[in-house]
Amino acid sequence: MDLKSNIPEGPLADKWKNYRGSMNLVAPNNKRRLDIIVVGTGLAGASAAATLGELGYNVKAFTFHDSPRRAHSIAAQGGINAAKNYQNDGDSVHRLFYDTIKGGDYRSREANVHRLAEVSTEIIDQAVAQGVPFAREYGGLLANRSFGGVQVSRTFYARGQTGQQLLIGAYSALSRQIAKGQVKMYNRHEMLDLVTIDGKARGIITRNLLTGKLERHAAHCVVLATGGYGNVFYLSTNAMGCNVSAAWRAVKKGALFANPCYTQIHPTCIPVSGEYQSKLTLMSESLRNDGRVWVPKTVEDAEAIRKGEKRAEDLAEEDRDYYLERRYPAFGNLVPRDVASRAAKVASDENKGVVKTGLGVYLDFAAAIERYGKSEAFSKGIDNPSAEKIRELGEQVVEAKYGNLFQMYEKITGENPYKTAMKIYPAVHYTMGGLWVDYNLQTNIPGLFALGEANFSDHGANRLGASALMQGLADGYFVIPYTVGTFLADEIRTPKISADSPEFMAAEKETRERLEGLLAIKGNQSVESFHRRLGKLMWEYCGMSRNAEGLKKGRELMRELKEEFYKDVYIPGTMEEFNPELEKATRVADFLELGDLFALDALERKESCGGHFREEYTENGEAKRNDEDFTYVSAWEWDDDNPKVHKEQLEFENVELKTRSYK
Amino acid sequence: MKLTLKIWRQKNSTANGHFENYQVVADEHMSFLEMLDVLNQQLIEKKQDPVAFEHDCREGICGACSMVINGRPHGQQKGTTACQLHMRAFKSGDTITIEPFRASSFPVIKDLAVDRSSLDTIMQAGGYISVNTGQAPDGNAIPVDSEDSSSAFDAATCIGCGACVAACPNGSAMLYTSAKINHLNKLPQGKVEHNKRVQNMIKVMDKEGFGKCSNVGACEVECPKEISTDNIAALNRYYLSSVFAGND
Ligand SMILES: Cc1cc2nc3c(=O)[nH]c(=O)nc-3n(C[C@H](O)[C@H](O)[C@H](O)COP(=O)(O)OP(=O)(O)OC[C@H]3O[C@@H](n4cnc5c(N)ncnc54)[C@H](O)[C@@H]3O)c2cc1C
Ligand code: SF4
Ligand code: FES
Numbered sequence: 034m035d036l037k038s039n040i041p042e043g044p045l046a047d048k049w050k051n052y053r054g055s056m057n058l059v060a061p062n063n064k065r066r067l068d069i070i071v072v073g074t075g076l077a078g079a080s081a082a083a084t085l086g087e088l089g090y091n092v093k094a095f096t097f098h099d100s101p102r103r104a105h106s107i108a109a110q111g112g113i114n115a116a117k118n119y120q121n122d123g124d125s126v127h128r129l130f131y132d133t134i135k136g137g138d139y140r141s142r143e144a145n146v147h148r149l150a151e152v153s154t155e156i157i158d159q160a161v162a163q164g165v166p167f168a169r170e171y172g173g174l175l176a177n178r179s180f181g182g183v184q185v186s187r188t189f190y191a192r193g194q195t196g197q198q199l200l201i202g203a204y205s206a207l208s209r210q211i212a213k214g215q216v217k218m219y220n221r222h223e224m225l226d227l228v229t230i231d232g233k234a235r236g237i238i239t240r241n242l243l244t245g246k247l248e249r250h251a252a253h254c255v256v257l258a259t260g261g262y263g264n265v266f267y268l269s270t271n272a273m274g275c276n277v278s279a280a281w282r283a284v285k286k287g288a289l290f291a292n293p294c295y296t297q298i299h300p301t302c303i304p305v306s307g308e309y310q311s312k313l314t315l316m317s318e319s320l321r322n323d324g325r326v327w328v329p330k331t332v333e334d335a336e337a338i339r340k341g342e343k344r345a346e347d348l349a350e351e352d353r354d355y356y357l358e359r360r361y362p363a364f365g366n367l368v369p370r371d372v373a374s375r376a377a378k379v380a381s382d383e384n385k386g387v388v389k390t391g392l393g394v395y396l397d398f399a400a401a402i403e404r405y406g407k408s409e410a411f412s413k414g415i416d417n418p419s420a421e422k423i424r425e426l427g428e429q430v431v432e433a434k435y436g437n438l439f440q441m442y443e444k445i446t447g448e449n450p451y452k453t454a455m456k457i458y459p460a461v462h463y464t465m466g467g468l469w470v471d472y473n474l475q476t477n478i479p480g481l482f483a484l485g486e487a488n489f490s491d492h493g494a495n496r497l498g499a500s501a502l503m504q505g506l507a508d509g510y511f512v513i514p515y516t517v518g519t520f521l522a523d524e525i526r527t528p529k530i531s532a533d534s535p536e537f538m539a540a541e542k543e544t545r546e547r548l549e550g551l552l553a554i555k556g557n558q559s560v561e562s563f564h565r566r567l568g569k570l571m572w573e574y575c576g577m578s579r580n581a582e583g584l585k586k587g588r589e590l591m592r593e594l595k596e597e598f599y600k601d602v603y604i605p606g607t608m609e610e611f612n613p614e615l616e617k618a619t620r621v622a623d624f625l626e627l628g629d630l631f632a633l634d635a636l637e638r639k640e641s642c643g644g645h646f647r648e649e650y651t652e653n654g655e656a657k658r659n660d661e662d663f664t665y666v667s668a669w670e671w672d673d674d675n676p677k678v679h680k681e682q683l684e685f686e687n688v689e690l691k692t693r694s695y696k
Numbered sequence: 697m698k699l700t701l702k703i704w705r706q707k708n709s710t711a712n713g714h715f716e717n718y719q720v721v722a723d724e725h726m727s728f729l730e731m732l733d734v735l736n737q738q739l740i741e742k743k744q745d746p747v748a749f750e751h752d753c754r755e756g757i758c759g760a761c762s763m764v765i766n767g768r769p770h771g772q773q774k775g776t777t778a779c780q781l782h783m784r785a786f787k788s789g790d791t792i793t794i795e796p797f798r799a800s801s802f803p804v805i806k807d808l809a810v811d812r813s814s815l816d817t818i819m820q821a822g823g824y825i826s827v828n829t830g831q832a833p834d835g836n837a838i839p840v841d842s843e844d845s846s847s848a849f850d851a852a853t854c855i856g857c858g859a860c861v862a863a864c865p866n867g868s869a870m871l872y873t874s875a876k877i878n879h880l881n882k883l884p885q886g887k888v889e890h891n892k893r894v895q896n897m898i899k900v901m902d903k904e905g906f907g908k909c910s911n912v913g914a915c916e917v918e919c920p921k922e923i924s925t926d927n928i929a930a931l932n933r934y935y936l937s938s939v940f941a942g943n944d
Contacts, residue, residue: 084829099750100816102856103758119836155830162832164825164880166849173839191849197757198852201879205824212820220813243805272752306725311733312754441755444780447725510829559740561733605745610708611806613748614740 036289036668036681039471040144045687046126049148053515057522064089067521068252068529070237071095072224072279075104076196076502077485078258079203080509086210088514093250094207094216095239097223097274097616101204105260105272106505109196110317111180112188113160113502115153120177124185126150131688132183133500136369137465137493138643138658139690140292140666142683144472145490152511153503157189159510163202167191180318180498188499193317193437199502203509222248223616224279225547227255227286227481228540234283234481235530236537238544242616245609247545249537251530254480254520256513257283258505261464261486263296265624265631266576267568269461270302270315276620277627280468280487288476289668289679291489292466293627294635297496297644298577299462300373303445304393313460314445316396317438318498321366323401323431324455326373327355328385328394335385345387345395345454356380364695371495371644371656372695374459378577381458388456397454402427459577463501465492465644466634469668469681473516474508477668480520484508489666494643548608551618556601560617563598567591567621567628575632580648584636588629595625630676634667637678660690697722697788701735703747704795709803709811715793728771728781729754729761732794749808756780756920759855762862763808764795769859769918777857777920797862801869801905812858814904815872821900822893823876825886838884848882851875853921860915860923866907871915873901874927881934891938898935 041052059067067090071082074096082094098104116129129150134141157175161167167189168176177186191198210216219239226238228249236251262277263269284290301316329335330352337343356376358365368376377394380386387393406427410418418426428451432439439450446456468476468483470490475482485505492500531537574587598621606612640663641647641656650657666681699720706713720738722731729751736746752760761778765771771781786792794808802810852875860871877894880886886893909928916925 080829087828098752099760099812100856102816103752103760105753105758107758107855108753108755117835155832157835158832159827159829161835161838162825162827162885164848164883164886166845166852166879166883167835169840169842169845171842173841173845174836194757194853197855198849201852205819206827206829208816208820209824209826218816220816243811272758273754274752307723309723309726309730309734311727311730314755441780444776445727445782447782447784514829557741559737561737561740603740603743605740605743611748611809614746 034477034670034679036469036477036679037471038142038681039473040142041472045143045147048144049151056515056519059518059521059525061089063525065091067091067524068093069254069256069517070250070252071256071258072237073104073258073260073485073487074101074204074207075106075258075260075485076200076203076505077487077509078256079104079200079207080506081256081258081484081513082216083203083206083210084510084514085517086213086215089215092210092216093219093252095219095222095224095237097221097242099220101207101218102200104200105275106200106502107197108272109502110193110315111319112178112190112195112499113156113199113506114180114187114497114499115157115189115503116150116187117154117157119175120186122185124187128185129153129187133491133497134493134688135691135693136495136497138495138693139493139660139664139685140642140683141491141493143685143687148512149491149504149507152507155511156503156506160199160202163206165191165198165202178319183497196502199506203506224259225282225544225619226540227283228537229286229478230530230534230536233479236532238540243611245607245612247541249532249541251532251537253524253527253530254482254517256482256484256517257468257487258484258509259487261467262624262627263461263464265567265628266461266571267564268305268310268313268572270299270313273312276624278620278623280483281623281627283468283476283478283481284671286478287670288478288481289469289670290466290630291469291666291668292494292634293631293669294575294638294645295465295494295643296461297370297463297465298374298459300370300377300459301396301457302460303442304388304456304458305390314441315460315462316442316455316457318370320396320435320438321373323434324366324396324398325355325400326357326366326377326394326396327353328380328387330354332384335387338387339389339391345397354385361695368695369495370498371646375577375646377459388458393456393458395454396457398431398450399454402431402451405430463496465489465494465496469666473519474513475516475520482513482517484513494645548615548619551602551622552604552608552615554599554602554604556603558601558603560602560604560614560621563594563602564617564621564624566594567625570594571628571631575628575635578646578648579635581636584632588632588636591625591628591632595629598622598625626671630669630671633676634669638663638667658692697724697783697786699731699786699788700791702791702793703807705747705807706804708806713804722783724782724784726783727754727779728765728783729779731783747808748806751779754779757855759857762797762810762812762857762859764797764862766793769797769862770920775920775922777855797858799858799861799867801867802858802861814906815856815858815869817904818869818873818897818901819876822889822896823880825880826889840884844882848879851878851882851923851927854923855921857920859918859920861906863914863918864907865912865914866910868909869901869906870909870928870931871919871923871925873897874931875923877931877934878927890934891941894931894934894938
């Protein structure tokens with residue numbers, strides 16, 4: 034298969050502008066005759082559905098949630114990047130482009146990333162016009178902050194809930210189109226299959242989750258904006274419902290899945306507290322601006338802490354190992370996410386973890402509280418302030434900056450982080466891999482597009498903080514409304530697609546049989562128990578660091594687990610009713626196959642890059658990329674026995690490939 | 697810790713419901729929903745029907761979780777959703793009563809899961825600013841007073857959970873609707889459609905079968921995001937002035 038990225042000709046900075054100005058368009062009277070299905074109404078899907086509706090297409094939008102507002106996007110905390118240069122600190126489209134390419138460890142497409150940086154500024158304008166209450170300065174202008182791994186302040190934010198505010202914006206734009214009848218909204222409808230006719234994507238099979246009824250929906254093209262697959266690890270910061278099934282169903286129909294092994298493990302999450310744990314909670318990266326990461330120097334102290342005989346405060350300065358500051362003096366606690374995560378793993382592997390399970394390190398604000406306290410006392414003109422006074426003043430400053438996060442931490446752990454050091458540990462957070470798409474965001478199946486976290490396009494092997502929201506909204510508001518025309522311009526004479534064709538009937542029948550097959554197993558183990566076991570295998574063999582032997586073993590064990598699943602899973606209830614266990618079962622079944630492909634991809638990528646760390650490919654303990662042999666995208670064609678890789682070479686014409694160093 | 701759970705079981709929207717008792721052993725570090733996971737695992741192992749409940753983010757932001765715990769929507773802890781509630785708030789030997797949100801505009805789907813799509817319908821009546829993609833001026837073209845922005849924000853923190861409706865003896869959605877309206881009406885961008893928005897959203901709210909607001913104030917007490925009833929007072933003022941403006 035020849036992978037055509039369809040990158041337009043011309044200089045990098047002009048590609049998108051020229052392409053947009055010269056691409057085939059669909060006239061308004063023809064748009065009215067064209068139907069588009071959008072699956073997923075998170076940031077990417079809601080923005081796409083709303084905008085396509087505004088343009089005059091007939092849109093049908095689907096979500097398994099009971100409302101678009103509940104999509105996983107709602108949980109994003111920190112912010113959204115844009116190259117506005119409002120702070121006059123030297124930011125530019127080029128700089129955002131460069132940071133994203135470098136942050137992605139040189140494994141993404143230049144042209145896509147440049148376009149992302151270009152449209153980033155329009156996203157902010159659009160969101161403000163919709164009423165998104167971004168943080169503002171006293172003068173009423175938009176405020177910014179800086180985020181991991183970059184040297185400018187380009188992150189726009191809305192307290193600790195940027196995702197919710199942006200999603201409400203997109204959801205309100207979508208609501209307006211629903212009210213106008215331009216978008217027909219199908220809540221609580223889960224896509225269970227993709228329907229192709231003559232090689233083109235023409236519709237989907239859904240299950241109405243309230244009634245259990247299977248439905249056939251036809252359109253001229255299909256857009257998937259169904260999110261990421263981090264939940265293949267079971268425990269992650271993703272919402273419980275996040276899953277890979279929509280994308281995986283497309284893969285089963287021939288779509289390629291790119292770079293499945295690129296996973297982002299976020300360094301600052303609340304550690305696992307027990308076997309019953311169902312999900313993990315992120316503590317925003319911004320905390321590393323003031324928190325210092327450490328573990329005890331000796332295993333004895335760590336053991337005493339784990340047994341509850343000692344607390345963080347009991348250890349003298351010289352008994353602590355501030356390992357990030359020690360190993361990476363230039364960036365210290367602010368090294369990028371992947372580096373910070375691996376360092377925490379090393380500390381835990383050395384048996385220096387500070388929580389019962391051994392999997393946790395300290396994030397300590399004591400020094401920041403003292404520093405802020407002293408400077409507050411000074412600026413308030415308090416002479417010889419007492420230690421208590423300094424603490425009190427310092428805690429106030431820290432509260433103003435991170436109050437909501439500290440409160441969240443206390444709700445979950447029952448510990449007061451002002452008084453004792455926070456405990457954190459890395460957790461699976463984001464998946465850079467996804468459906469392979471070309472410059473138009475079209476998969477290798479004509480008429481099938483993928484947006485947002487569901488595609489692989491812009492983040493290479495590692496995503497920068499505050500760039501996922503940007504990408505989802507760029508795809509939905511500013512890219513797909515144009516690029517969908519490259520496919521639809523040739524479809525204006527295609528009559529309405531019938532949902533009663535043999536292809537639709539066959540797909541519905543197949544789906545019914547798949548569900549009936551699962552229900553008929555009537556084994557002894559719950560879906561959840563399989564999901565947990567899969568997650569453990571993934572974490573152990575495909576987690577923060579990987580090696581060939583482990584990956585092979587992981588694959589084997591996952592295949593065994595899949596077999597056991599199809600023999601022994603127990604799903605209560607029937608197909609014709611509201612049945613959350615059945616919903617979970619189809620998702621876990623797909624995760625079991627994805628996990629296998631994930632491990633294979635990690636095995637074949639014999640280098641360390643971004644979130645993918647192979648123990649065999651290191652230099653002085655740091656990740657070692659291999660540009661000569663691996664500057665390509667791995668796009669996988671699924672096959673039960675023998676998935677096949679197709680390679681898209683990445684050409685870098687505008688940036689020079691360098692080793693990332695944070696020492 | 698050993699707990700007795702008294703849970704509302706209802707097969708579907710038309711069936712009659714009843715309470716059933718269950719015993720479960722929990723850990724104090726568990727979240728409330730993890731405790732229910734333990735129960736469901738137990739039920740599935742016995743090949744019984746697990747308890748249906750809604751959840752997704754499990755960190756208090758998506759608004760999916762919705763249950764009445766010991767008589768209170770989202771439980772007793774202030775400013776906390778059911779998913780953020782942890783078992784250390786209970787003690788061994790406790791009996792905990794768990795019911796669905798009850799309101800005539802929220803039909804029960806199964807057990808603890810209810811249908812809250814009427815909240816979406818209210819949004820569709822005007823919970824937006826009419827601006828197409830690509831029509832927006834520069835983000836800094838309209839400065840917004842940081843206080844206005846901040847009070848718009850306070851209203852915008854609503855997570856659409858519907859606890860206010862469940863808490864209200866009249867089943868009114870005034871707190872939710874007023875939060876949605878105030879978020880937009882406090883901002884300069886939202887002012888143009890101000891009167892129309894107020895009228896239309898209130899009309900649809902009534903049509904969806906939500907009750908009238910009689911200033912009981914239970915909504916504010918139970919709201920996990922502590923949305924203030926000041927929003928309702930402001931909405932009442934807007935409503936009157938929009939009627940006088942004759943903008944229907
Ligand atoms: C805790 C947390 C904090 C984050 N903070 C930030 C941040 O500060 N900045 C940042 O840039 N990024 C952040 N991210 C990442 C970012 O939030 C996500 O990558 C992004 O929101 C994904 O958006 P999406 O639209 O692609 O997918 P989602 O929001 O996941 O939406 C997926 C949609 O698809 C639907 N769907 C899925 N499968 C099906 C199916 N089979 N049938 C029907 N519907 C289906 C779902 O119902 C949903 O509507 C954070 C992520 C997490 C977990
Ligand atoms: S106002 Fe409060 S209780 Fe009502 S829906 Fe919003 S967050 Fe929930
Ligand atoms: S599960 Fe999302 S708010 Fe409770």
